[in-house]
Amino acid sequence: MTMTVLRVVFLALVIVPCGGVIGQPSKGKHVHYPGKTWEVVASPEELGLSKSKLEEAKAFSETLHTAAVMVVVDGKVAYQWGEVDKKFNTHSIRKSVMSALYGKYVLNGTIDLEATMADLGINDVEGLTKEELRATVRDCLKSRSGVYHPALYETEGMKRRKPERHTHRAGTFWYYNNWDFNVLGTIFEQLTQQSLFEALQRDIAGPIGMEDYQPADGKYISGKASMHKAYPFHVSARDLARFGWLMLNNGKWNDLQVIDSTWVHETTRYYSDATLYGRSGYGYLWWVARNHTRHPHLSHAEVPEDSYSAKGARGQHLLVIPEYNMVIVHRVNTDVKGNSVSGGDIGRLFKIILDARII
Template identity: 25%
Template sequence: MFISKNLNDKFNPVISHVNNTYNSVDGSGAAVVIIHNDEVVTENYWGHHSKAPGARLVQEDTQFHVASVRKSYIGFAVAYAVHNGYLASIDDKVINYLPELDATLLNGTTLRHLLTHTHGLREIDGEISREFDSGQSWAYRGINISLLTQIVKETTGKTVSQILSEHVFQPMGFQETGWYGQQNDKLAEVIRDNDEPFWNSYLSTDGDQMNMYVSARDLAKWGYLHLKQGYIKGEQVVDNEILKLATTLQSPKTIDADLPQNGFLWFVKDLPAQKTEIGELVPKGSYQILGYTGAAVLVIPEHDIVAVRMFNSFGSPDGFDYLEDIRSFGDTVMECVLKDKK
């Protein structure tokens, strides 16, 4: 990692929090990395890549399936398209870019609605239907991601993975981040109740499917890139306007104030919102994204912090409150910071 290490015990309560979560979900491995004031101050790994006898130990180069955390990378690709003029505005109607779709069904749905989960669309068995009018509520569905990746490819002529590789992964030296069409020994198996060897294996590596794996240290660097708004080691590696777009509140003002708030798919902390996934102690201006495997990256600009946790569990066991768990993860990070300020 290009960020220096100065491991200390300041964030030991966060290590304990991640360990407790690891022991509460059905997984075989976990990791936590925290960057504070431009140094890696916490880095811990637990367990094995799978429950099989002799499975590889979880270590620095272990790549976890990040599930919905991949949406932050897709958000970057959309921000790249907007910044470079491939998309005129996020208030453009989706039908302008995908004219083959049902204009009556889309009914004024915009890119902003897709980016902030306020589109009101859902897809079941290949059929798209409407749950609510765009901009009037919030629901976490997959159809918006499918539409956004199509729009990126149609307008830029590049896939999401091509954009990320060219403009982030190669300049930043990310070698443990990507979409994989085949399993390899660096990828931790996603633990689930059936006999499938790992979750959601797809042949496509275009960035349009749920087959993204990232190491804890690369995910921390991804958060750090956003924290520093693309300015790394004295060089503007990524245009700060792209990252600013992605992490600034973009939710339409027409939704209820207690619904989650989003940038370009990132969850953003703005006004207090009852249904947010971000902890109460985490200050305004912070942003976070969480995946179904428990993977998460939290960026707290006010305190110069990136906190990453990784698991290889599939969903949540009965009785496990994942929202309370992820909120308390962020609050535990903040308690460690605030303790020194008392």
């Protein structure tokens, strides 16, 4: 499919009856971008938030292992606390960043979403069957490959939930699968002929002015179980907030289209029910809000249906809420053994922050 046809098809899908576009800030919202550093407002009330409620949120977070929180509205910091400039492990937030990196190369034809594992010469330690080799790049982005080969950097919870090998055909079943996520890194580097950590610097971090990220912050995780490495990296809260603000603004940063807007929309749409993980929905490596599923996007808190999140183990969370023109970042220093914040507590914390909105 050509890029022109992709754009036409996609726009036909995302235009909604009210005249807006899913995932785009509502008409009349401010479009402002940080310069070399984030602008922190003198009072949250300037951005429509109650300072007392945000102080309540901060006080609650101090009972947890929270390391940093940033609340961004209209492109400015409404409130922040903790070590927002310190780099912590992204854990699975790496996957949503990978999704964003793919956009440029899908649209310029370097990566074909319909290419199969067989087409790409992908295999693994235990070997892949003919059926597993039918899985496409798109299947992996949706976490629907059906390849349940051992994978690196899996949590115990992921291992417990993993289906038995060969129980689902490619494209037919959603499971949050590190094999899919890791092989996407292999495919990206194979087809683009560049390190993904260097690509992140060149394609996203540099153009949007991330203050702290360097390619050396990335680390490949290898092991005997699989040929496909995991690719966690360390990043600061203030840099993650920039990434979230880029996504909220449809991949645009000032006058530069860093990520094609069609790709932003396509990747943050609902494709799969994430009931298996007690969450509402899943896109292309993004958790997406979907009201009519069995589980909410956040425990204990409601967000508009166009919201989406990047989440990582032990409490890493980037929440993008286009309808509110808001980005929230929550970080935990997991380099310290035992530091963790549950999804339930993050939901409680985010509810207090969302309740700070002055309607």
